[in-house]
Amino acid sequence: MSSNARRVRLCAVVFVVLLGALFFGSLCFGTTVRFSTGEAWRGLIALLGLGEPLETASRQTILELRVWRALVTIGVGAALALSGGYIQGLFQNGLASPSLIGVTGGAALGAAVAVLIVGGYAPRLVLESLGGNAYLIPLFGFAGAFGTTALVVYLSSGGGRTSVTSLLLTGIAVNMCVAGLFAAIQSLTLENWEVSRAILAWTFGTLDDRSGYHAGVVFSGLALAAACIPFTAVELDLLKGGEADAQSVGVDVKRLKWLAIFAAAVSAAAAVAVAGQIAFVGLVVPHLVRLAIGASHRVLLWLSMLGGAVFLLGAEFAQRWLLGDAALQPGVVMALIGGPFFLVLLVRERKEISAW
């Protein structure tokens, strides 16, 4: 076995072990109750319907909330990192992230519209016909993310082909428009404290009070995106010599672009729909995984998924453990870690960047 294959295997094992440990740790530790490992295990078994629930119903409820929280965190981290892996592969740029194609901005706009509807800005009829509001924000977030990405791709593919440069520039322009609309909504609701608080809170990201519904949304998106890996990984590797070169060895470049953008959009959209804006996972994780194991997308995409889950769950676990009740929203933590990290990357790769 080559040294690289050994490194990949080691990396996968470390991620799986860490993920298991962090998952269990997240069940035991929290801002309120502390469970023993035995208790957490019994509660987990009970949740699967294979055993008696914990002695007091409230303890069982708390444990179940933590299970959903941990699962959603895993799903969101994995989905964001996978999306970043696709985007970096497609743009052939280790500093690209899902927000480039409008996923994040679109999700924010969708969620803000949903908050407006729930907050009473829409005719009652609209709210009633949409049936309740618990599902509204994820639904609109997803629609906004997917819609914006579709718009970016559509607008940038004039003349029958989508060049990566025009995709990038269109993404910037559409992101600006979306940010304008988002700011308009915020400004409109400035006096309505509850609504503006809800919109603002969403932009910080949240993993609290998540349910099976949220886990369902994020893991469905993740599964769809992961299902595209076997049909895009080798092709993304071949893209490294340029588009024409990939085409000459038989890669259907047009199909590859659509598939990769679809996979990136669906997984990031699912993540931001359930958890709000959590930046930098999609940038940092695939970048670090590439540094650790090399650049073949066959392993890079799978390990980015695992790595993203470990990264977000680990960051959440660590700050809950260290800060307790003072723990920050996940989006804020990621921005605090991610900003400086991005700067370090820029400085490290200055030589390469100056060649652009």
Add this chain to the structure above:
Amino acid sequence: MVNRLVAEHVAFEYSNGVAALAGASLELARGELVAVIGPNGSGKSTFLRCLAGLLVPKSGTVVVDGEEVVALPPRERACRLAVVPQFLPRLPDVRVQDFVLGGRYAHLGRWRSAKPHDRAVVRAALSSCDAGDVESRLMSELSGGQRQRVLVARAIAQEAGVLLVDEPTNSLDPEHQLAVFRSIAELVAGGRSALVVTHDLNLASQFASRAIVMQAGRTITEGPVDRVLTREVLEPVYGPHLFFGRFANGRPIVVPWADAR
């Protein structure tokens, strides 16, 4: 002799409206090595890209083994036509063996996993180009000559009937120029066909059976090299500063000559 590749009246215009091809035609038979020559900007590389299906002609047809190139699915097309590019716009950060394995892409199955047979084809292709010793090096570590041989090796691993080669000897020393042309000639001797776009009239003279001359986006003359590499044909195309001679085997020599007339 059955023609493998037939192009008729191919025209192409870039999106800025510049007409790069205005009627280029050719026929390439099985077991033939044909050189495409002509001055800078005469449309040689554009023609090659149209032949390879990388550009879609505005009008005209390109047919390979009886089927139109633009109608072929990409993998099917890659099984029939392999391209050796002049250079890669970006050097992939992969090992030579993995890069050459990229040539097997069109032959891989549904799950895109390389079989031992694919790896054997890669090794054979590398050693036939005298590049077996660099198979575990990174592409970025190679010298210009090694890189060119690896590009040829990948096209060989692609096992396509027709090789389309763009300026294979630019920036190579004489020994490496010969090595690259020899490996292409060997493939042609084995039954494949090769079209080589080149500025090197003397290598074309030694290795090609026919030459096609392009000027201003058109193919203007074609024929056996000793009838094309003559003052009558080349002077109107390249201008008067040429010296004509003969190799010992009788093949024509054409070199730039500052003191002509």
